[in-house]
Amino acid sequence: MMIVIDKAIEVKTEKTLSEKVVTDQNKIIENSWNKTGPFWPLRNLAAVNPISGFEDQPFEEALKNAQAYFQQEHFPEFMETVNRHTIKWLQAFFDEGQSTISMPMRNMGLLKSCQLLMRFDTSLCSGDKGKSEWLNSLSEDPKEIISECLNNLKIPLEKHEEFLTLMLTTLPGWAAYIKYRTDWADEKDNSNPNSVSKEGYMALRLMLTCLLWSDAAELLSWHEQILEKTDVKELYCLIKKNESSFRKNLFEKLDDESKFSVEASEADAQLAFCIDVRSEPFRKSLEAQGKYETLGFAGFFGVPVSIEDEVSGSSHSSCPVLLKPAHKIVEKPIKNRELAKKGFNRSQNFKRLYQSVKYNFTTPFSLVETVGLWSGLMMGLRSIAPQKTAVIGAKLKSVCNPSYDVSPKIDSIPFEQQVSYGANALKLMGLTRNFSRLVVFCGHGSSTKNNAYETALDCGACGGRHGAPNARILSSILNRVEVRKALEEQGICITQKTWFLAAEHNTTTDEVVFYDHDVPDSFEEKLNKLKKDLSVVRTENCKWRSGTMGMKTSQKTEQKIQTRSQDWAQVRPEWGLAGNAAFIIGARSLTKGVDLAGRSFLHSYDWQDDKNGSLLTTILTAPMVVTQWINAQYFFSTLNNTSYGSGSKVTQNITGKVGVMQGNASDLMHGLPLQSVNKSDTENYHECLRLSVVVHAPKSRILKIVKEQEILQKLFGNGWVHLTCLDPETAKFYDLDRDLSWQEK
């Protein structure tokens, strides 16, 4: 009897043990991905901290670890062989439309399809029968494969997590893309239906390692040695030195003038811009033109939507990547819907025709002879006279496929939601009274040619897209009489004298386009004046920007800047967010008239209207986190453009329409290209500075919020972001220390 019981206990413990091993293993695999941050595809390059996986460590420690993991120039020899094979399969699997004869069986998912094909890969097994038999004998379950491989490679149990981490960090770009696919992509964002899982990729990577490098356990000792050698003290000191001189300068500017009087005179127009650093010099210039009040607000204007074009049927998310779109908004042409549709079909047919002849056997031979002369002509024109060519091109397009103005169908947002989006947006930008005649929501977007990084220049708050659709939605909502009535109940009184209007600031050319087809006549005079003033602002801002781009200023500056946006050979059409270093949260009166040199994100905030701190909580946990991502992306792309950026555009090669490689083949180069952060190969434009956040609010309120929000404790407590409070009660600056105490400056 005793024996039986004993046995039963034995069996039971064995069972729990094996269960424990399984859960441990799941945890190990999951943890091994923690050091990898996501990377968005080219179609919407959302900015992200390339070492976001290290944010739970103090900044200087993360800097050191990241260097050890990501910046190593010398790998063990066979690691490179494994990488080469991994790249080959990933390139084929993740292709979104470059190849015509695509990898077979991709619908089985990454692991399964590769497993089925690798059986025939003679370069892997090189005639070794044992290897191919082993490959055939492997299970289909990724976790089992991982255990089997770790076993084969004789990796000690306690080192499993570290080894798996190294499997990812030695090919960081592709791992980051897979992390995006598994953790961030939604259906809208995801035009590749073939599935991939973290375990699946890990299993594939380990299978290749087993086949090609039986001594892969060496990787662990290699890494340990590097960790010992790595030292970032000097680098960190340099960063701190640069930061303190920037910050000193910034606070002097902010301290300089009498900031706390708010003029109550009525403005001719109020314009809300995105918090983007490119808005700041533009706003400054606009304010100098007349009685204009400008505000800063996240460029998606608080409406988390996905946008669908009625004509083309294409759709995309248009909100920060931290949010999921809550509504789908269809944009329809204002007039001539049939004409728009016809034009679209015509251009689609033309493209289809071209692709059908190009991507086949035999027919390309005729194709090149037919269009050779034409492409030669185009090549000459675009290279020698880009601007004229663009004008001719635009004319041709207006005949074949004329562009059309659109307006959003907002009825997919329930009325109560509309009211709450309207109210929240106005409250967040601190615009709840004293409405002027015209209130403009000005989104932004870029216009460049032949630029793989186009979307990195678009609106980050819109997930790497143009901001106009969101501006159109918010203004449509707020122009509704019913909505205004409901807002009145919340104490926001908007009279008939006010009209909300959407616009888009083209950050490459500084042109502002208005969506004003339904503006009542009574506003026309004000609008015309605004348009006239904006054209002056455009000239002014172009002049200023031409200086930053090393151009000679002349009468034709505006024209030259316009040309840059149309030029297929231009690698620096605009500076994007390069130079960004500060985020100022407070009333515009704090920064008005101060020369911030296009380096600051600006968010409007009135501490007196936010007694419970809920608005500030939103600003700190949403827009601020996005600005920190942007800041970190520029920081690290500048720090080491090879490890965290994507290298020079000159040798880039777009793979699978999702990302770029360098040359023949390489890791997926995540991060910004050299030309986005450097003036030249050797000279930086962007400076490696961590984000300095300045908040105009009482110390106690800020601290309370920080203590409630884990993410803020992580960022401030680990020194990823500097937080400074400009206390309205004492009018003094206080820095938040890592131990979350205030230091008076």
Added chain:
Amino acid sequence: MSAIESLLVFDRLSLVMVSLVGFVGLCISFYAARYLKGDRKQRVFYINLCFLITSVFILVIADNIWLFLTAWTISSYVLTRLMVHKKEWPAAVESSKLALKNFLLGITFLAAAFLVLSVDTGETSIQKILSSELKYSSLITGGLLIILTSMTQSAIWPFHRWLTSSLNSPTPVSAMMHAGLINGGGFLLARFAPLYFQESVLLNSIFVIGIITALTGTLWKLMQSDVKRMLANSTMGQMGFMFAQCGLGLFPAAVAHLCWHGLFKAYLFLSSGSAAKVKRLDLDYPPSLKNFSLAFVCGLAGAYIFCLSSGKNFVAADTTVFLVALALIAGTQMALPLLSNSSVKFLPLIAALTMLMGLVYGLSIKLVTYTLLPMNISKPLELNALHTVALSFLTVAWLAIVFRRTIENPKNYPEWILKFYVRMLNASQPHPKTVTANRNKYKV
């Protein structure tokens, strides 16, 4: 002066080549002024580009074999210098080495060929060599050696690897390479065309390796998932077709092909930054038989216009029929997507479009062949079995893409397809040493 003149030959072929290289060089100079701004090697790039263009100019007007060989050597070497751009990047250096080895092989073949020809004839002028009587053995050896040189230069299988591994070069260098130097093979064959008309075995071998390369290159092109390697493999296929045209005795058509392809490919390289933006559209394959027949009728109309405009017979028993067949295939293919998306009432419009294509196609070829007419290097051959087999391969491959079905269930994949896919995927990979397997080895 006359001493210099005696080294040179200014004929229509030189004229065409000088125009092509000069024009592309000019475009690239303008392009690189902005594209390479801030690049620490921009100056070196321009100096090398000047050398390259000058040496190619000399090459295409050289009549003396040793001058020709020197210019050939210098231009190849300068190209390998341009390919490196940043010598700190090992993969780029390896690409350049690979190309250099290949070119050295080609130069050796060329030197040997020139030696054989000049020893036999006692001449050092290409024109004089071509007009003198050659021994059969020197004709064959010289001819074959020149073919081998052309193959190395134009990345003809099995000498293609340097080209498909050359994408570590800056984009403008790739453009220059694909519009310029790569055409050296075609130019060389056209230069020595009279040699090949003397022996059909030589022409047939050019044709066969050309077709093999055309099919292989195109297959690899269709399989690549990155834009630049796709373009490089496509060039390989196009060069193969150009070779095949030479093998058909249609040297002016081959020169037309290399010119128009050069411009087209240079344009595609320079605009490769847009690759992610161009969405692939659904082509509704396989088409219904009705649509296919209608498309075929459109294709016939297009091919007919092609014949009229390029001055060919619609029904001929010689190798020009090859070109007509290609126009027919292209015309049919072009009409297919249009038909699948429109109602039948648009048929006349679609036929008209196809005929327009035929017209442009025909005129493009006519432009070059007309220019080269005085050289008398277009002599269509009688059709033989090789030609027929090749044409049927080209047709079947085309139809296979149009009528292939996607296989949803992996169990239904025949094993040979999977094997073949993996084999071709591996074969089309760049040379391992030219891959940047550790990104940190990349250097700006």
